[in-house]
Amino acid sequence: VSFASAEEVRAAQELLLKGLSFEELMKRYPNPEQEFDGFISPQQLSPQLATSFADMNRGDVTHEPIQMGNRFYLFKLSAVERNPNAEPFELVRNQIAQAVKRQKVENQIER
Numbered sequence: 303v304s305f306a307s308a309e310e311v312r313a314a315q316e317l318l319l320k321g322l323s324f325e326e327l328m329k330r331y332p333n334p335e336q337e338f339d340g341f342i343s344p345q346q347l348s349p350q351l352a353t354s355f356a357d358m359n360r361g362d363v364t365h366e367p368i369q370m371g372n373r374f375y376l377f378k379l380s381a382v383e384r385n386p387n388a389e390p391f392e393l394v395r396n397q398i399a400q401a402v403k404r405q406k407v408e409n410q411i412e413r
Contacts, residue, residue: 303324303327303331303333303336303375303376304331304333304373304375305331305367305373305374305375305376306372306373306374307374308369310374311367311374311375311376314327314330314331314376317330324376324378327376341381348370350368351368351377354366354377355377355379360379360380360381360382361378361380362378363376363377363378363379364376
């Protein structure tokens with residue numbers, strides 16, 4: 303849900319705290335961005351959004367408004383989906399371990 307000012311988004315958060323559903327909030331503050339219903343991978347998000355969504359579970363709403371440009375946003379994580387093309391963790395475990403070791407060595411060298 304998009305808001306024009308910090309005051310407007312804080313008022314909307316108060317409505318959510320009082321029990322208004324996010325879906326009802328969307329109806330009160332309609333905008334064309336709400337029509338998006340696809341999936342976005344974490345790599346497609348800006349670092350700010352990726353950080354905001356990192357600790358969220360399905361159904362959670364962002365605790366703090368996110369400012370992008372001159373607008374403020376509240377997001378609800380409606381679904382989480384696994385990439386169907388992702389390799390199983392068991393297959394990439396060694397690659398990840400090697401990358402971590404390499405990073406540690408690079409950090410030691412830099413020190």
